[in-house]
Amino acid sequence: xxxxxxxxxxxxxxxxxxxxxxxxxxxxxxxxxxxxxxxxxxxxxxxxxxxxxxxxxxxxxxxxxxxxxxxxxxxxxxxxxxxxxxxxxxxxxxxxxxxxxxxxxxxxxxxxxxxxxxxxxxxxxxxxxxxxxxxxxxxxxxxxxxxxxxxxxxxxxxxxxxxxxxxxxxxxxxxxxxxxxxxxxxxxxxxxxxxxxxxxxxxxx
Amino acid sequence: xxxxxxxxxxxxxxxxxxxxxxxxxxxxxxxxxxxxxxxxxxxxxxxxxxxxxxxxxxxxxxxxxxxxxxxxxxxxxxxxxxxxxxxxxxxxxxxxxxxxxxxxxxxxxxxxxxxxxxxxxxxxxxxxxxxxxxxxxxxxxxxxxxxxxxxxxxxxxxxxxxxxxxxxxxxxxxxxxxxxxxxxxxxxxxxxxxxxxxxxxxxxx
DNA sequence: AAGCATTTGTGATATGATGTACAAGGGTGA
DNA sequence: TCACCCTTGTACATCATATCACAAATGCTT
Numbered sequence: 001x002x003x004x005x006x007x008x009x010x011x012x013x014x015x016x017x018x019x020x021x022x023x024x025x026x027x028x029x030x031x032x033x034x035x036x037x038x039x040x041x042x043x044x045x046x047x048x049x050x051x052x053x054x055x056x057x058x059x060x061x062x063x064x065x066x067x068x069x070x071x072x073x074x075x076x077x078x079x080x081x082x083x084x085x086x087x088x089x090x091x092x093x094x095x096x097x098x099x100x101x102x103x104x105x106x107x108x109x110x111x112x113x114x115x116x117x118x119x120x121x122x123x124x125x126x127x128x129x130x131x132x133x134x135x136x137x138x139x140x141x142x143x144x145x146x147x148x149x150x151x152x153x154x155x156x157x158x159x160x161x162x163x164x165x166x167x168x169x170x171x172x173x174x175x176x177x178x179x180x181x182x183x184x185x186x187x188x189x190x191x192x193x194x195x196x197x198x199x200x201x202x203x204x205x
Numbered sequence: 206x207x208x209x210x211x212x213x214x215x216x217x218x219x220x221x222x223x224x225x226x227x228x229x230x231x232x233x234x235x236x237x238x239x240x241x242x243x244x245x246x247x248x249x250x251x252x253x254x255x256x257x258x259x260x261x262x263x264x265x266x267x268x269x270x271x272x273x274x275x276x277x278x279x280x281x282x283x284x285x286x287x288x289x290x291x292x293x294x295x296x297x298x299x300x301x302x303x304x305x306x307x308x309x310x311x312x313x314x315x316x317x318x319x320x321x322x323x324x325x326x327x328x329x330x331x332x333x334x335x336x337x338x339x340x341x342x343x344x345x346x347x348x349x350x351x352x353x354x355x356x357x358x359x360x361x362x363x364x365x366x367x368x369x370x371x372x373x374x375x376x377x378x379x380x381x382x383x384x385x386x387x388x389x390x391x392x393x394x395x396x397x398x399x400x401x402x403x404x405x406x407x408x409x410x
Numbered sequence: 411a412a413g414c415a416t417t418t419g420t421g422a423t424a425t426g427a428t429g430t431a432c433a434a435g436g437g438t439g440a
Numbered sequence: 441t442c443a444c445c446c447t448t449g450t451a452c453a454t455c456a457t458a459t460c461a462c463a464a465a466t467g468c469t470t
Contacts, residue, residue, distance in 0.1 A: 009457060011405050015398035020382060033417065041382055045417095046459060053419055061418040062466040079408035080401065097302030104397040108404065146403055148396075169403040171396065177225065177246055185406050187399050191353075191376065192309040193220035194392050196285065198351055198374040199313065200216050201390050203284035214427060238447065250447095251429065258449060266435050267446040 010051045016041050017048070018074050022107075025067050033064035084109030085144040087167075089158060090151035091116040091130045094173055098148060099128045111148070112141045133158070140165055149174055159186075215256045221246050222253070223279050227312075230272050238269035289314030290349040292372075294363060295356035296321040296335045299378055303353060304333045316353070317346045338363070345370055354379055364391075 038045035243250035351374040360381040
């Protein structure tokens, strides 16, 4: 895995494959060929085969891939941890929706606790406890690497604090563009920008 | 605009530029150079200039770009419509959070109404009315092209219905992979996959 | 047991995106 | 008004990604 650089584009497709494979497994599919999987996820079979080849020789010629063991390899080699501890920073509308949205149990781990600066939001609204952001260091779970950011202001300041505390991956739901040093990965999910891009594409047919 | 194909990668950056330009305009900045804008959004100045060049010659040599008129050009040429009518399909936790999350007013239009199949959710929980999905055709706003999908099941079926009703752009918050015919653009925003990708990248350093 | 039909994995190639270098031309100050 | 300076817009080079084409290898059938 670490020996050869996996292209960024490939890395972005792994979650798609994993999701599809889980679904297929659930449907009782035991083996699959790159062609079929390609139709399923709308990706060229040749792209899939090359993407898989970065991890190793996972298939058998003239046969295809074994779904169950493929899932295992993905989980293992890619370091998916079902107990990955996530924190949520910002317990507003969106943050609370994400807390209640516990569909990701047993897929990527779960939100262990949340933080906010608004005293009204501190406490246990749902199953997830909400602490004050100033107590971050105290309550930050051991081994927690990834934070979901849904604050409504001071995003950069909050990010700096998170990074200082050891967070290395941030899912940014904020409208602000945030900066992070090398080694920290930020992925911005902006509904507004997504809609805009969609409009641009639609207008551009 | 339509004469020359705008690269996909560029199309994905336009919303970033637009967001940054609005912020700069708000801050009172009247003119900007590609270099400065580049620092602001973490994109190479040369990439910015090239991206802009697909729309036209928007800047002046030795001067830079006029922020206000640049915003106008983007809005106009790219077809941003502040009154773009959006619908929301699926009024669960996430759907309701998005309805309350009216930060996008005056940026891309707003959610006009929502649809769900659960009778308990029909009515006016917030300012946004919620209708039964079976009445889609009746309540679908005139000229509405884009739908935000937050249903928890039967995603593909719902998508087919939306497309049949004239929707050409879908923001998919569902975990399911959905298929759409050519001409309809689907953009999937999957928190779980985003987190996974982040984990893969972090593990891959 | 042997050969055929498949499908993988990968070198070679085409396409697309990004980065470099610089000519062209407007803005600014004297 | 003139000359210099600065920044744009783009040709060219480089890098990344996707696609093509096929040899190698396995399962399946007879």
